[in-house]
Amino acid sequence: MAPILDIKNLTKNYGSVEILKDINVAIDQGDFLVLVGPSGCGKSTLLNCIAGLEPISGGSLHIGGQDMTDVSPKDRDIAMVFQSYALYPTMSVAKNITFGMKVRGVDAATQASKLATVAKQLQIEKLLDRRPGQLSGGQRQRVAMGRALVRDPKLFLFDEPLSNLDAKLRVEMRTEIKELHQRLGASMVYVTHDQIEAMTLATKIVVMKGGVIQQVGTPSEIYNRPANLFVADFMGNPAMNLIPAKARSDAAGTRIEIARRDSAPIVLTDSQNRNLPEDVVLGVRPEDIAEPGARAAANAQEADCLVDIVEPAGADTYVVMQLGGKHVTARLHAETDATPGKAQRLAFDLGKVSYFAPDTGQRLN
Numbered sequence: 422m423a424p425i426l427d428i429k430n431l432t433k434n435y436g437s438v439e440i441l442k443d444i445n446v447a448i449d450q451g452d453f454l455v456l457v458g459p460s461g462c463g464k465s466t467l468l469n470c471i472a473g474l475e476p477i478s479g480g481s482l483h484i485g486g487q488d489m490t491d492v493s494p495k496d497r498d499i500a501m502v503f504q505s506y507a508l509y510p511t512m513s514v515a516k517n518i519t520f521g522m523k524v525r526g527v528d529a530a531t532q533a534s535k536l537a538t539v540a541k542q543l544q545i546e547k548l549l550d551r552r553p554g555q556l557s558g559g560q561r562q563r564v565a566m567g568r569a570l571v572r573d574p575k576l577f578l579f580d581e582p583l584s585n586l587d588a589k590l591r592v593e594m595r596t597e598i599k600e601l602h603q604r605l606g607a608s609m610v611y612v613t614h615d616q617i618e619a620m621t622l623a624t625k626i627v628v629m630k631g632g633v634i635q636q637v638g639t640p641s642e643i644y645n646r647p648a649n650l651f652v653a654d655f656m657g658n659p660a661m662n663l664i665p666a667k668a669r670s671d672a673a674g675t676r677i678e679i680a681r682r683d684s685a686p687i688v689l690t691d692s693q694n695r696n697l698p699e700d701v702v703l704g705v706r707p708e709d710i711a712e713p714g715a716r717a718a719a720n721a722q723e724a725d726c727l728v729d730i731v732e733p734a735g736a737d738t739y740v741v742m743q744l745g746g747k748h749v750t751a752r753l754h755a756e757t758d759a760t761p762g763k764a765q766r767l768a769f770d771l772g773k774v775s776y777f778a779p780d781t782g783q784r785l786n
């Protein structure tokens with residue numbers, strides 16, 4: 422089957438400035454694509470290009486197998502949910518949701534039945550007579566989604582829909598959106614700068630920086646095999662530790678040497694990765710540094726590390742050390758007896774590490 426959305430070699434310029442560079446992405450029916458990246462990376466511009474709110478400068482864009490490059494937004498069979506919700510303030514919730522259908526000439530009975538279905542799905546049946554001003558942020562968000570749902574479009578587009586909500590409600594609405602996606606099996610494109618939102622919602626993530634796609638992959642690919650230092654650093658909280666190290670390969674494997682502040686370097690042996698250049702950046706997630714025996718590890722290599730800071734975080738305790746001249750965070754059990762100023766034996770899971778070239782930032786393994 423043709424991809425539901427197929428973007429090929431898309432570029433977008435504002436005047437002489439190239440905002441999006443050679444964008445290539447395709448998703449299948451039912452995919453939840455999340456565009457994620459720091460402010461100004463071009464994710465909203467890309468969404469607006471998909472919606473047809475911005476013309477593209479080069480390349481092509483197909484939705485449902487149809488070339489939409491020059492088609493107006495209303496004829497693209499999409500529905501968009503904006504950050505601002507864009508509700509009509511003087512209309513009731515019911516009118517806000519049915520207005521688009523009315524404009525398109527949908528008959529009254531169909532309007533009513535679609536409204537009832539969507540109101541039930543979103544649990545806003547009791548709010549239908551209210552105006553947007555009489556709703557909470559989360560309720561407004563639901564109404565905005567209701568307006569998109571009644572269109573039954575080929576593609577839903579979401580532009581940071583949760584960014585106006587407080588932290589707790591954000592998490593609740595995130596779960597609701599995920600549940601809605603699972604129930605409808607709809608195809609969605611979702612913009613956020615929040616990497617947790619990206620990881621939890623997406624079936625496919627596009628990480629962007631400076632108008633350039635850094636990596637396209639499933640949440641697990643992006644998290645476990647980041648393509649470069651930018652993605653490694655951007656996705657995950659606390660961030661992946663990125664430690665300058667020396668790699669020396671021989672018959673037994675690769676010896677990874679990491680400088681310590683006041684003693685000889687730590688030496689870990691990686692039996693899987695050979696042929697690394699001498700200078701590498703070792704990428705290791707905080708959860709892949711543990712107390713020996715605490716977690717199943719594919720290739721645990723132990724070393725003593727001087728603990729600088731201990732940060733209890735409820736379920737886990739974060740321990741911060743200095744290795745390779747960087748702060749390195751390990752995610753330990755809450756009951757750890759790690760103590761600031763004391764050495765702690767830690768197991769590094771070399772079966773899960775990433776290596777990057779210090780100069781280009783590209784992944785090496």
Ligand SMILES: Nc1ncnc2c1ncn2[C@@H]1O[C@H](COP(=O)(O)OP(=O)(O)OP(=O)(O)O)[C@@H](O)[C@H]1O
Nearest residue numbers: 435440458459460461462463464465466467613614
């Ligand atoms: N109409 C415009 N004219 C010129 N430059 C623009 C215009 N709209 C956006 N830009 C620039 O394009 C770049 C990408 O903007 P965009 O809004 O897509 O980023 P973003 O990743 O969505 O960021 P944010 O999360 O802050 O919304 C930015 O450098 C921005 O200044």
